[in-house]
Amino acid sequence: MSTVTDSQRKAPAGERVADWADGRLGIYGLAKTNMRKIFPDHWSFMLGEICLYSFIIIILTGVYLTLFFHPSMNEVVYHGPYAPLQGVRMSEAYASTMNISFEIRGGLLIRQIHHWAALIFIAGMLVHMMRVFFTGAFRKPREVNWLFGFLLFMLGLFTGFTGYSLPDDLLSGTGVRFMEGVLLSVPVVGSYMAMFLYGGEFPGGDFVARFYSIHVLLLPGIMLGLLVAHLILVFYHKHTQFAGPGRTNKNVVGMPLLPVYMAKAGGFFFLVFGVIAVMAAVASINPIWAMGPYRPDQVSTGAQPDWYMGFSEGLVRIMPGWEINAWGHTLVLGVFIPIVIFPLVLVAIAVYPFIEAWVTGDKREHHILDRPRNVPTRTGVGVAWITLYLILLVGGGNDLWATHFHLSINAITWFVRIFMFVGPVLAFIFTKRWCLGLQRRDREKVLHGRESGVIKRLPHGEFVEIHQPLKPAEMHTLTAHEQYKPLEIGPSVDENGVERKVSPLQKLKAKLSKGYYGGESQIEKPTAQEHEEITSGHGHH
């Protein structure tokens, strides 16, 4: 098209740099497929971004902290500026954290940003996970990514715990002691495991250095890898979207990555950083100087882990102190049972997608999200899980509930013991009813329109409320979901009158399927025909 040949034309500098890079990295191909990647707009799709950005903030501030933190348990005497600890013996880890907090420029702010960002990171992951759960975004093809996300959440818990333990203060030391107790409660190998982790009898002189490399190297390394895989899969699967006009299972309606989402996401990073920095600037977190250095002979009341481990604390606090003594050995069921339940609580939510897929037998891909009300059983299960989690959190903070609401700690413990079983069941029933009510309302809205609040008097004296019909787009959105039919086992005898063999597993599946999609569990969505019938009859209904 041009008379000037390539060799003669002097390309602009930017293009030459890009050319240079393309020749070596192949960026044009990558950019072509990814720069115009479309993302749908919804605030709940940004919850994952909150996690990503707080993770980046944690890494940035964490690097700064490693420059000044000494992961050593050598005993030193404190001579820093904080008067109430002057002359007190403490580990180098604690002393260097004191140094970061009181002497390093910006140290306390960075420490608080690091810790607040960690709380936000894990809270964000939980909320993000719940968003994915309640909208059914974990369905095929995203099951693996669901597991990646779950692993990130689990690793986040342990990275948080190891980080919380590093300053070697009296609070976290009590947590580390707690963990020793947990290990010791494991039958047969417990004492070996504890000795192995702490390099001898607790507390020993090793655990800070060990937790340090786990906290700054091992776990974040794995998490970074999982995070990248998680994001690559998000790109590969494309983002899910809520149903709406023009949105199908085969397209994504939204804005392109470049320039719109680059700007939005980039801006959102700074907003997240800003919010966390403001929190860290105004609110104290983990004031280790107030807790004092760890000494195995000291302990304080109100020793709790950070919130994300609170439910495990709750499990242990509410467990009766059962133990079995036999043949000179003690089996501490009061600790061992809770630590067996602890991972099960988490795993319960992780395996849910596979259970649901098995019940529905659905092998198709799903890119359109469910509205939680349209899947009452799943929503009920999710709310039941959250209820269990919250009740256990109450158990973990039973002393604070007691002092701040003037209750008996024993009564709270009994409440938690009973409601950790009853609460989820009640929550499930309530949620399911609620969802069905919302489905009925949707059906009503589609068929009869929205209540306008305008009362009309008819010539013969009757009063009616005028209903405004919905716009077609709204009606589409309310009726776009598909409704499964419950699985039928078929007749119990075959054509020859011989009893058919149905495996118990099949029976269970049919039962679950009925629970999911039977008449009790979903309200039939209005059909076009029903709508036609109602609207064609000209008068009111």
Place this chain on the structure above:
Amino acid sequence: MKKLSARRRHPLAAVVVLLLALAATGGLYAAFAPAGTAQADETSQSLAIDEGKKLYSVGCASCHGTGGQGTSDGPSLVGVGSAAVDFQVGTGRMPAQQPGAQVPKKKVIYSQAEIDQLAAYVASLGAGPITPTEKQYDSAGADIAKGGDLFRTNCAQCHNFTGEGGALTNGKFAPSLEGVDAKHIYEAMQVGPQNMPSFPDTTMPEKNKQDIIAYIKTVNGDNSASQGGLKLGGLGPVSEGLFGWIFGLGALVAVAIWVAAHTAKAKKS
């Protein structure tokens, strides 16, 4: 010496030794025991006791008995000492409003003069810990760091790291130490009110009590600094988690909704 040695196996030797030991203990006790009311100015002291008895009959006798001997509703006050009265009445715990797991502090209804009279009367029922003088509980010049160490060893189990208080069984609790008078902290350690163990001078010398008071006043007093910003109750991870969820994640979700609501408009062609 030989005589003594020869008779040491005499049947009555044990009795003699026992008598000697009893005499020695009794004598030593008489010599060193707190003087009680004996040395005070007789007239003003007995006047205070008389006044205190009147106050006692009106405000205390219904539960503690007319002579302080105790009833099913309240313990005996014989031997609790004036320090216990000064603490219980001086912090408003007594007279109690109602029975319960623990009597909480409330508005003080007696004047200090009346409290002193009540204390004098109760102290006259039997010797016990005496209300400390200002010099005893004055923490100026005390070792704060030592106090912190002692606090974490002896007090933090119930009162939390910096004296924010904590829960005990069945509705009982260790109260917050924020804003508590140095005198009352000292007295509490001396007498061990309600569910608290006592720390008499034999286990916790006066100097150590002063150290502890100095520590509490430094980390949880009226002028204590909170180096990291808002203290969030000083309760540790539970209140931090609550703050993180409500204000941190809450703000971020609000920001996310705001960002999502402001999307690029399609270009008008």
